[in-house]
Amino acid sequence: MNAEIKYPNFHKALNSNVKLSDEEYLALEERLIVKRLAKKEFLLQSGQVIRYLPFINEGLMVNFRADENGNRHVLQIRCTGWWMGDIYSFFSHQPSFLNIITYKPTELLLLNHETFDFITKEFPIYERYFRIAIQKSYVGTLTQIYNLHSTTAEERYLDLIRNVPTILDDIPHYLIASYLNIKPQSLSRIRKKHKENLRHS
Amino acid sequence: MNAEIKYPNFHKALNSNVKLSDEEYLALEERLIVKRLAKKEFLLQSGQVIRYLPFINEGLMVNFRADENGNRHVLQIRCTGWWMGDIYSFFSHQPSFLNIITYKPTELLLLNHETFDFITKEFPIYERYFRIAIQKSYVGTLTQIYNLHSTTAEERYLDLIRNVPTILDDIPHYLIASYLNIKPQSLSRIRKKHKENLRHS
DNA sequence: CGGTCTCTTGACGGAGTTCAAAGCTAGTGG
DNA sequence: CCACTAGCTTTGAACTCCGTCAAGAGACCG
Numbered sequence: 125m126n127a128e129i130k131y132p133n134f135h136k137a138l139n140s141n142v143k144l145s146d147e148e149y150l151a152l153e154e155r156l157i158v159k160r161l162a163k164k165e166f167l168l169q170s171g172q173v174i175r176y177l178p179f180i181n182e183g184l185m186v187n188f189r190a191d192e193n194g195n196r197h198v199l200q201i202r203c204t205g206w207w208m209g210d211i212y213s214f215f216s217h218q219p220s221f222l223n224i225i226t227y228k229p230t231e232l233l234l235l236n237h238e239t240f241d242f243i244t245k246e247f248p249i250y251e252r253y254f255r256i257a258i259q260k261s262y263v264g265t266l267t268q269i270y271n272l273h274s275t276t277a278e279e280r281y282l283d284l285i286r287n288v289p290t291i292l293d294d295i296p297h298y299l300i301a302s303y304l305n306i307k308p309q310s311l312s313r314i315r316k317k318h319k320e321n322l323r324h325s
Numbered sequence: 326m327n328a329e330i331k332y333p334n335f336h337k338a339l340n341s342n343v344k345l346s347d348e349e350y351l352a353l354e355e356r357l358i359v360k361r362l363a364k365k366e367f368l369l370q371s372g373q374v375i376r377y378l379p380f381i382n383e384g385l386m387v388n389f390r391a392d393e394n395g396n397r398h399v400l401q402i403r404c405t406g407w408w409m410g411d412i413y414s415f416f417s418h419q420p421s422f423l424n425i426i427t428y429k430p431t432e433l434l435l436l437n438h439e440t441f442d443f444i445t446k447e448f449p450i451y452e453r454y455f456r457i458a459i460q461k462s463y464v465g466t467l468t469q470i471y472n473l474h475s476t477t478a479e480e481r482y483l484d485l486i487r488n489v490p491t492i493l494d495d496i497p498h499y500l501i502a503s504y505l506n507i508k509p510q511s512l513s514r515i516r517k518k519h520k521e522n523l524r525h526s
Numbered sequence: 527c528g529g530t531c532t533c534t535t536g537a538c539g540g541a542g543t544t545c546a547a548a549g550c551t552a553g554t555g556g
Numbered sequence: 557c558c559a560c561t562a563g564c565t566t567t568g569a570a571c572t573c574c575g576t577c578a579a580g581a582g583a584c585c586g
Contacts, residue, residue: 189471197474199467212464215457248449255456256416262459263413265466266400270390270422272473273398273506277574297533305474310574312534478542498565511542513566 131156133181133205134233141256148247155242157234161226168210168224173217176234178209183230184294187222188302196223198303201288201295207257227295277306281314332357334382334406335434342457349448356443358435362427368409369425375414377435381407384431385495388423389503397424399504402489402496408458428496478507482515 128146129135130153138144138152157176161167161183168174170190185208188198199222202208213220214237235243243250271280281304284291291300292315301311329347330336331354339345339353358377362368362384369375371391386409389399400423403409414421415438436444444451472481482505485492492501493516502512 189475191475195475197471199470199474211460212467215460244453248452251449251452251456252445255452255459258456258459258463259412259416262463262466265463265470266413268470269400269466269473270398272470273400273503274390274392274396296531302474307575308533309535309576313574316534497563507541508543509565510544510567514542517566 129153131181131233134179137179137205138253141260142249142253144249144253148249151247152235152239152243152250155235155239157236159232159234161230161232163226163229165230166223166225167208167232168213168220168222170221170223171219172213173219174210174213176209176236177207177211177214177240178224179207179233179235180204181231181233183226183232184228185224185226185230186295186299186303187224188299189221190223196299196302198299201291201303203288207261211258272305277304277310278314278317280304281311282318330354332382332434335380338380338406339454342461343450343454345450345454349450352448353436353440353444353451356436356440358437360433360435362431362433364427364430366431367424367426368433369411369414369421369423371422371424372420373414374418374420375411377410377437378408378412378415378441379410379425380434380436381405381409382432382434384427384433385429386425386427386431387496387500387504388425389500390422391424397500397503399500402492402504404489408462412459473506478505478511479515479518481505482512483519 128150134153134156135149138149158181159178167178167185180202182204184203185201186198187200187202187208187210188196190196200208208224210220210222210224212218213222244254271283275283284300284304297311298308301308304311306314329351335354335357336350339350359382360379368379368386381403383405385404386402387399388401388403388409388411389397391397401409409425411421411423411425413419414423445455472484476484485501485505498512499509502509505512507515
């Protein structure tokens with residue numbers, strides 16, 4: 125690995141989809157904007173237009189959408205090494221429907237439009253990178269729909285804590301419940317059933 | 326519109342995301358493979374690797390995934406002017422989890438790997454086109470997750486027949502029920518409640 | 527240490543499921 | 557061309573999981 129690389133998590137994420145030369149990689153890295161957020165700080169609130177593609181260099185973020193009654197529906201939970209933004213709002217310049225909030229102190233690497241346009245024009249391989257990255261996200265959301273159709277809330281809960289064992293310590297349970305598409309009371313009852321995994325106790 | 330264009334639906338779909346020159350467009354069009362399927366014919370069955378990106382030039386298709394009990398879960402319904410394939414299987418060369426079947430006589434335009442590699446290498450704008458196309462699909466599936474979280478089965482039903490009024494005539498109700506994430510019996514009861522929209526009667 | 531937000535627990539209610547049976551429809555073969 | 561069959565749709569009744577409402581316990585923060 126190259127000694128000049130400042131953000132190995134970012135470099136690794138890019139190279140998992142395409143092979144970049146040092147020149148290609150560094151042209152982007154030197155244009156990244158670093159943004160730090162404290163715990164429970166909003167990156168984006170619905171109604172705003174997001175002007176960045178945010179990569180989580182370190183941290184934990186949740187997005188949710190509020191319905192007409194003000195109920196929050198958590199759609200995604202993302203941590204270090206993933207993108208967490210709203211490509212709908214970014215590319216359309218329309219107000220976002222999403223809210224994005226941190227649940228750990230978080231360091232983001234941001235691409236603005238100027239940088240995105242520059243690197244994709246200068247280095248077409250970046251257009252390919254983003255195509256593949258979005259493709260993987262798309263496959264992930266399709267799987268998420270399949271799981272909502274084919275599994276019970278309890279199965280989704282067990283799956284989640286198997287994949288991210290510490291999540292109950294990091295994120296309020298009512299948001300995890302929302303992500304699983306159940307109410308906090310139901311999550312509490314499911315957790316009771318699986319005492320060996322209880323936290324906060 | 327250019328007189329040389331053989332597939333205006335395809336041309337229109339491409340140009341809704343990027344502006345193509347005649348040369349760029351025709352380079353792809355002349356490489357398309359036409360495939361016609363009868364009603365209720367499978368394009369793909371789970372376990373197979375799909376070797377094409379299929380565009381629906383005319384027709385109607387449904388995809389579904391079967392769980393370990395053999396229950397089918399419909400994830401997407403697509404008609405004329407949309408892509409309907411499995412980009413996971415296509416790009417990874419892995420066996421697909423999906424089944425894709427027609428519910429009207431359907432004409433597909435297929436891109437194979439050779440064509441995809443050729444046009445994206447020769448004309449980087451196609452890499453951009455697919456990035457944007459997949460991006461829109463991704464935003465669509467995110468909305469689908471939001472709807473599964475925030476609406477009742479009845480609301481999803483009313484939404485569906487508002488958007489695609491003829492769908493109850495084209496696709497078996499048990500598949501529509503699956504798409505809405507309910508059982509056929511429940512769909513039947515919801516339809517009874519909204520008699521003004523009954524079909525098959 | 528007091529207030530607010532979160533989590534838990536219980537009782538009840540409702541949307542959707544399950545099981546079962548009957549009606550309907552389209553496709554097939556005599 | 558009609559009769560038969562298999563698969564799809566409808567309907568009813570009982571059930572179940574999860575939601576709702578409500579109250580209390582616990583945790584966090586100023």
